[in-house]
Amino acid sequence: MPTSALHVARTGLEAQDTRMRVIANNLANIGTTGYKRDRADFQTLAYQDTRVAGQRSTNETAYAVGLNLGTGVSVQGTSRINTQGTLATTGNSLDLALDGPGLFQVELPGGQQGYTRAGNFTLSADGQLVTSQGYALQPGIQVPQGASSLAIAPDGTVSATLPGESAPAELGQLTIANFPNAAGLQAIGDNFLIETAASGAAEIGPGGLDGRGSIRQGMLESSNVNVVEELVEMIEAQRAYEINSKMISSVDEMLQNANQTL
Template sequence: MTNAALHVARTGLDAQNERMRVIANNLANVNTTGFKRDRAQFETLAYQSITAPGAPSSDQNKYATGLNLGSGVQIMGTARIDSQGSMQTTGNALDMAVEGNGFFQVLRPDGSTAYTRDGNFNLSADGTIVTSDGLPLQPQMQIPDGAQQITIGADGTVSATLQGQTEATVIGKVQLARFTNPAGLQSAGNNLLTETAASGAPQVGDAGVDGRGAIRQGNLEASNVNIVEELVDMIETQRAYEVNSKMIKATDEMLQYANQQL
């Protein structure tokens, strides 16, 4: 039994260590544009059933509760919290933020499409709207050389005033992708997410339509990490780790006593 207690306490140490890693990643990305915090989710390991509830305890009686011994805990997964981050005004014409549901689409070097809430866009040498890593925004569009003013509407319509003209010319339209289960998207690093079987297929369309949010030009969405909440979770995790460490020490002392006295 005491050896089993050592194993149970060890699983607690492993689980709390992994939870601390999740918290550390949240805090590390407190200033990452469009970042969504993760939450560690726990689940029990298999139980050893010594006596099943309802099993006969005598000819006429049955056990009311039974005897079940747990074997510990593990991290079953991490849930991404997709709450809206605060809007930060930048004044940059190509900065965009999604207010509501939806993701920007970018084209990866392998030809696949990735999704992001990071609207920190720039222009490439040929005038293409790209991410900070140079990935082109989808649908791809180019800003003509010498454009005087760039305007992006709430519905994603991109217009620019060209040299020698007084009225703006429509260049293209930024479309957003919405998912039935956005929490099922796979984090790929570099502020990118990829489609999975859990997320469902992307539903691409204009901003502000069919549940997709509006686009806010000249703004960036801040991380939704709350430092105070993360610090509270960090302290709680630290205390839980200490308790499991003390359990290992106490169990070790019990084994040592048994070896010496019995």
């Protein structure tokens, strides 16, 4: 029994250590554009059924309750919390934010499709709309040299005034990607997510339609990390870690007393 308690406490230490790592990553990304906080989810480990409820205790009676001993806890996974972050006005016409669900599409190296909420875009040397890493926004938008008054409508329609013309010309339209299970997307760093079997296939369309968010030009979405909530979770994780550590110390003392007595 004491040895089992040591094992259970050890799983508790490992689980809380992982939880602290998730919280630390959230706090580290509090200033990251479009970042969505993660939450550590826990699950119980297998139970040892010493006695099953309903098992016969005598020829005429049965146990009303069982004797089931848990073997600890583990981290089931991390859930991405996709709540809307605050939209901050920047005044930069190339900064875009999504007001509602959805993701911008980006072509990653090797032709892989990436998705992001970070809309701090810029123009490449040839006038293409790209991320800060130089990855092209999809569908590709080419802004002619000398164009002015670049405007991006909530539905993604891009227009600009070309040299020698007075009326704005349409340059193309950005589309937004939605997923049946956005929490199933895999984070690969650099603010990018990629599609997985769990996320389902991307559903592409204009902003503001079929549940997709609208595009807000001249704005960026802030991280949805709440410092107060993260600090409260950090204190809870710290207390839980201390309790499991205390459990190991207590069981160790019990084993020492048993050895000295016997």
